[in-house]
Amino acid sequence: MTMKIMVAIKRVIDYAVKIRVKPDKTGVETSNVKMSMNPFCEIALEEALRIKESGRASEVVAVSVGTAQCADTLRTGLAMGADRAIHVDYPGSLYPLSIAKILKALVEAEKPGLLLLGKQAIDDDCNQTGQMVAGLLKWPQGTFASKVVLDQEKQVVTVDREVDGGLETLCLELPAVITTDLRLNQPRYATLPNIMKAKSKVITKVTPQELNVEIKSDLDVVQVTEPPKRKAGVVVSSVDELIDKLKNEVHII
Amino acid sequence: MAIRAKLAAFGNRSLATAIASRYRFISTLVLAEHEGGPSLREAAQAASCYPSVSQVLLADSDKFTHPLAEPWAKLLHVVHKKGNFSHIVTASDSFGKNILPRAAALLDVSPITDVIEVSGSHLFVRPIYAGNALSTIRYTGSDPCMLTIRSTSFPVASMSAHSKSSAAAIEQVDLSTFSEDDAVGKSKFVKLSSQDTERPDLGNARIVVTGGRGLKSAENFKMIEKLAEKLGAAVGATRAAVDAGFVPNELQVGQTGKIVGPELYMAFGVSGAIQHLAGITDSKVIVAINKDADAPIFQVADYGIVGDLFEVIPELLEKLPEKK
Numbered sequence: 200m201t202m203k204i205m206v207a208i209k210r211v212i213d214y215a216v217k218i219r220v221k222p223d224k225t226g227v228e229t230s231n232v233k234m235s236m237n238p239f240c241e242i243a244l245e246e247a248l249r250i251k252e253s254g255r256a257s258e259v260v261a262v263s264v265g266t267a268q269c270a271d272t273l274r275t276g277l278a279m280g281a282d283r284a285i286h287v288d289y290p291g292s293l294y295p296l297s298i299a300k301i302l303k304a305l306v307e308a309e310k311p312g313l314l315l316l317g318k319q320a321i322d323d324d325c326n327q328t329g330q331m332v333a334g335l336l337k338w339p340q341g342t343f344a345s346k347v348v349l350d351q352e353k354q355v356v357t358v359d360r361e362v363d364g365g366l367e368t369l370c371l372e373l374p375a376v377i378t379t380d381l382r383l384n385q386p387r388y389a390t391l392p393n394i395m396k397a398k399s400k401v402i403t404k405v406t407p408q409e410l411n412v413e414i415k416s417d418l419d420v421v422q423v424t425e426p427p428k429r430k431a432g433v434v435v436s437s438v439d440e441l442i443d444k445l446k447n448e449v450h451i452i
Numbered sequence: 453m454a455i456r457a458k459l460a461a462f463g464n465r466s467l468a469t470a471i472a473s474r475y476r477f478i479s480t481l482v483l484a485e486h487e488g489g490p491s492l493r494e495a496a497q498a499a500s501c502y503p504s505v506s507q508v509l510l511a512d513s514d515k516f517t518h519p520l521a522e523p524w525a526k527l528l529h530v531v532h533k534k535g536n537f538s539h540i541v542t543a544s545d546s547f548g549k550n551i552l553p554r555a556a557a558l559l560d561v562s563p564i565t566d567v568i569e570v571s572g573s574h575l576f577v578r579p580i581y582a583g584n585a586l587s588t589i590r591y592t593g594s595d596p597c598m599l600t601i602r603s604t605s606f607p608v609a610s611m612s613a614h615s616k617s618s619a620a621a622i623e624q625v626d627l628s629t630f631s632e633d634d635a636v637g638k639s640k641f642v643k644l645s646s647q648d649t650e651r652p653d654l655g656n657a658r659i660v661v662t663g664g665r666g667l668k669s670a671e672n673f674k675m676i677e678k679l680a681e682k683l684g685a686a687v688g689a690t691r692a693a694v695d696a697g698f699v700p701n702e703l704q705v706g707q708t709g710k711i712v713g714p715e716l717y718m719a720f721g722v723s724g725a726i727q728h729l730a731g732i733t734d735s736k737v738i739v740a741i742n743k744d745a746d747a748p749i750f751q752v753a754d755y756g757i758v759g760d761l762f763e764v765i766p767e768l769l770e771k772l773p774e775k776k
Contacts, residue, residue: 218581296562323580327553334557339639340521342550362546365646365702372638417562417593424586432754438767449737451716
């Protein structure tokens with residue numbers, strides 16, 4: 200029983216912040232904005248911690264790729280209960296393909312039995328990285344997971360996936376990649392003693408170069424704009440008036 | 453200009469074909485899903501009748517019985533190596549989102565997911581931050597340019613009357629190079645649990661009736677279902693309603709659930725969290741019923757009633773005309 204679990208974590212604008220598009224259309228305002236761990240990543244980390252606490256994993260390693268501030272987000276992960284962390288330091292913007300290549304390199308170095316990620320980040324809403332790293336590693340994937348059951352004896356993991364038609368159950372050979380959906384679990388809060396304890400945990404810093412990952416980009420953000428606003432309509436006073444509008448104004452019913 | 457479409461199977465997901473024809477990408481591979489119904493051969497024949505489809509590729513193998521990402525991504529890889537497509541397109545549903553990024557990684561390209569507008573052969577618009585901003589992205593890499601498109605943002609392709617006679621050729625995919633070495637075989641389909649329902653599919657419905665936390669219980673939620681039945685509508689729910697156990701997860705509408713674009717969207721007891729609104733902005737007409745006059749849903753609703761849904765729904769049930 201020495202299985203290691205790796206969890207990928209992204210630092211994003213806090214989900215409760217109302218974002219502002221920059222006037223020059225180059226992106227979204229991120230200075231002086233509260234940043235947090237991507238909520239889906241929190242769910243992934245929580246699941247890893249629960250697997251470890253149930254005795255089916257020996258170590259949880261949290262990893263994050265990005266600027267120096269990512270270390271703060273990793274520290275939060277350590278306070279939640281991760282054993283150690285790896286920060287891949289890169290100052291520029293990265294797209295999921297590069298992240299997937301970096302994660303592949305980390306997996307090859309650390310050899311976890313399970314790689315857990317959030318199904319998407321709430322900033323770019325890409326929903327790609329897990330699928331891509333699974334493809335690069337030639338590992339099976341269980342995306343949009345709402346239930347994860349590990350069977351160590353058979354070396355398989357059974358995953359319930361939230362799909363358009365309902366719930367799909369898959370059985371994956373280990374090692375595997377799993378991306379987590381909203382209903383998998385309720386992530387814990389870091390307690391004060393654990394926040395203190397996390398301060399002495401190790402965050403190892405590496406660069407993409409040290410991992411022999413070449414960062415190239417095949418995407419160009421041309422502009423970021425505000426979406427067209429829907430105008431608020433009218434408040435009607437009765438069901439009769441509503442039915443009249445739907446019948447005679449917009450001709451839907 | 454040849455536009456090819458590969459359909460291991462084909463359902464009603466012809467939207468990608470529509471884009472391909474509108475923008476005349478050099479050669480576009482469309483991955484389409486086929487759910488039950490006709491046989492694979494019949495589905496391929498139906499696909500071959502779309503005017504913009506010049507070829508249908510049929511991959512007939514037990515490996516593709518279930519929508520597993522490992523064999524399907526590998527299939528896209530194999531088919532592309534032979535066909536050298538300029539674009540590979542699929543719908544942004546749970547099938548496409550699962551498979552296309554994996555295939556893109558195998559082909560070493562960055563996919564662009566959730567496209568809502570095609571501005572040029574390599575220029576696309578997609579929502580970010582739950583639709584609170586729109587990002588215009590140019591693909592600068594080598595072929596293929598890989599996309600998942602949000603089907604509610606595009607019109608459905610039509611089959612022209614004369615198309616039967618000029619149907620595209622159907623060709624079998626050569627699976628001899630389809631290797632077993634990769635992850636194919638490391639994942640097994642166990643089961644799909646779904647609610648069998650006569651109601652229209654959320655993603656394609658003309659009318660969607662949605663219930664939120666304001667419904668208070670699974671029992672009360674049946675009122676929403678009754679109303680949907682009367683209108684011939686699909687039933688949707690907010691994350692809060694799903695989390696509270698009123699309805700199963702596949703009914704969730706929003707940033708991480710289904711994206712809908714009906715002619716009429718009726719929201720009952722829905723406050724209007726940004727994550728929910730992200731899934732409904734393509735709707736033509738939005739109606740909101742909520743007892744809280746300050747609920748954010750009223751800021752996007754075309755018609756609103758500030759009132760108790762437990763009074764409004766029965767009245768609607770009584771007064772609405774029967775569905776056509």
